[in-house]
Amino acid sequence: MTCVAIVIAVGAVLVLMGARKIKARQETARAALALLEAELEHRREVIPELVRAAVAADLDRASINQLVGARSWSSVVRENDFDLPRRASAENTLSAALYEVIWSAPGATWEFRRPADELDTIEQRIVGAVRVYNTHADALVRLSRSPLTALSARLAGVEAPDLFVDSVALDAVRTRVPA
Template identity: 40%
Template sequence: MSRRLRRFEGNLTASRALLDVELKRRCDQAPELIAAARAAAMPSEILAPLVGARSLAVALREQGMSLGEQAGSENALSVALHRLMFEVECNPNVKHDWAIQRPALELKVTEQRIIGAARVYNDSAAAVNRLVRAIPAGLIARMMGGREVPLFEATVVELPVGSDEAEMTEVPARHEVVPQAPFHDDTVALADRDAGVPGALL
């Protein structure tokens, strides 16, 4: 049992680290696309939510917020990015502008990596949760320090959006995360496929 629990928890730790790397990569890549979009005079009503979403995602990560709160901000960032990238694809003025198309393409690749990393993390989390809940094995697992872990679920967080030039300087200790249908079902993560495992256990 101890070997099995350690293996599951090791998989969980590794998959969480991979997910963190890809989410950070997206935050690092976003400013280049934002700058190119500003230079191309893209609509401010599209850029403003993107700037706010990125700032919030970075702030929550730096403040060590829960996985559920990070999922909400990361999904909001993905929604804002997809909205801008859709505009980039449809706007004939930037359709052949490599300065904006290149960072958009790089972010699309990162989005796909995030989808894969989130799937792996959620599968690992579901395996740990099943083991901890099992009877009677779960009792032994809990005695050995095993505990249920949250999934990384698709949620949408309400953003404080101002001017696209504004930078968020203060973030409240908690943000309301509102579960609803995401803009893109696979943007941040997929729902847990095991009906016996609930959503994020916050």
């Protein structure tokens, strides 16, 4: 009788420990996603300044129009709460269009280089934020599917989150977005 009680107590402790671990990982993943969202929003705010400078520098209008269209598409996808893989696809398209404009003007004026350099730094922070989020989300997925913690995840009501990964083939990212 006491052996059964000990086994039940140990099992309950393990389930509670698993639930705490899963909840902590879930909070970390939420914080990482909030960081990613903040960086994506910061990029959306700086792009119009780059567009104005690119127009003033008389850069390729097709590239500028693609950037404006990609930014609009990214905003539509975000505002309509699409799933993370679709949002990642829209954000990757925006990044590709952004770099097409930035790389088209290697000797541009300071008015162009300043927002271009700022956006390059933001892009690097976005890449880091995506890595951090995907690392924590993947760990949460593994915890929710592990035989040792799956019961804890179900009891805590934790669902495995989507990763922020582009579901479109990489060569399709470079296609032009209608303006």
